[in-house]
Amino acid sequence: PLTSKEFYIKIAPVIASIKCGHTTIRNAWPILNKKEAKAEKEKKKPIHLFTYHINKENKLFSTKNKSDNVIIKDGTEFLEIDGIAVNHIVKEFKDIIASDGLNTTFKRFVLEKTFADRYDLYYGLKDSILIKFKTLNDSIGQTWVKLKEKKKIDTNIKKPIKVAKEKKEKFPSYLGALSEGKPQLSFKFLDAKKDFAYLQIKSFSVPYANYDKFYKKSFDSIQLAGANNLIIDLRYNGGGSLDASRNLFSYLTDQKFVYLDKPIANGNFD
Numbered sequence: 001p002l003t004s005k006e007f008y009i010k011i012a013p014v015i016a017s018i019k020c021g022h023t024t025i026r027n028a029w030p031i032l033n034k035k036e037a038k039a040e041k042e043k044k045k046p047i048h049l050f051t052y053h054i055n056k057e058n059k060l061f062s063t064k065n066k067s068d069n070v071i072i073k074d075g076t077e078f079l080e081i082d083g084i085a086v087n088h089i090v091k092e093f094k095d096i097i098a099s100d101g102l103n104t105t106f107k108r109f110v111l112e113k114t115f116a117d118r119y120d121l122y123y124g125l126k127d128s129i130l131i132k133f134k135t136l137n138d139s140i141g142q143t144w145v146k147l148k149e150k151k152k153i154d155t156n157i158k159k160p161i162k163v164a165k166e167k168k169e170k171f172p173s174y175l176g177a178l179s180e181g182k183p184q185l186s187f188k189f190l191d192a193k194k195d196f197a198y199l200q201i202k203s204f205s206v207p208y209a210n211y212d213k214f215y216k217k218s219f220d221s222i223q224l225a226g227a228n229n230l231i232i233d234l235r236y237n238g239g240g241s242l243d244a245s246r247n248l249f250s251y252l253t254d255q256k257f258v259y260l261d262k263p264i265a266n267g268n269f270d
Contacts, residue, residue: 004028012096024098027121044148048116048128054108071143076211080132093118176209187218194225200233205240219251
């Protein structure tokens with residue numbers, strides 16, 4: 001006699017204890033029609049008005065404040081949310097995230113992106129939350145963050161003169177789907193002499209991306225410039241296609257290599 005939420009909270013830690021990143025369980029969310037989904041999106045719940053960073057000590061920081069509350073600056077550490085210690089909340093959430101073996105960085109990576117949704121699941125949707133925080137100069141304070149609703153347009157106000165929209169930068173199609181308006185694959189030189197090349201790959205599973213073309217163009221540029229230094233930035237890369245990561249590695253060695261060996265299985269598996 002459990003609700004789906006109660007069942008999820010009980011079973012998720014059991015699934016996570018298997019220690020397999022691809023064996024996981026997700027909570028069942030209500031199915032909304034278009035009108036309901038639009039109304040829900042326009043009501044921006046307080047916990048969703050921040051982007052988060054979690055460090056190794058389970059401390060939670062706001063990296064971007066999108067609420068109307070100007071007290072919480074970017075970089076502010078959250079100590080409590082509605083009277084509950086943040087380190088307790090973070091530990092509770094980490095216990096239900098499936099990760100390979102003893103990998104803990106993956107849990108932090110997932111939790112940073114899903115903290116608000118998990119908070120909603122455990123503590124319910126709230127129109128206001130009380131945040132106890134620590135500022136950059138270590139002073140302690142607390143403040144309410146309230147629901148942010150879409151502003152209603154006053155029809156009596158004269159419409160402003162239309163300003164020409166700024167043209168969005170066009171990126172090559174082979175870079176695939178954008179994230180927050182920017183490519184998840186990028187290449188550039190960090191210095192005028194083109195001696196330091198910088199390759200950023202935020203994911204090995206970017207939809208519609210042509211990794212082979214991206215790698216070829218990047219490494220052709222490195223060779224043409226005669227660059228001696230290469231930085232490969234894989235921060236926050238959650239993995240993805242084995243082909244995409246293997247083909248990158250093939251540019252970094254002139255030796256034959258085994259990327260994955262044949263599996264050995266005792267049983268009926270092929």
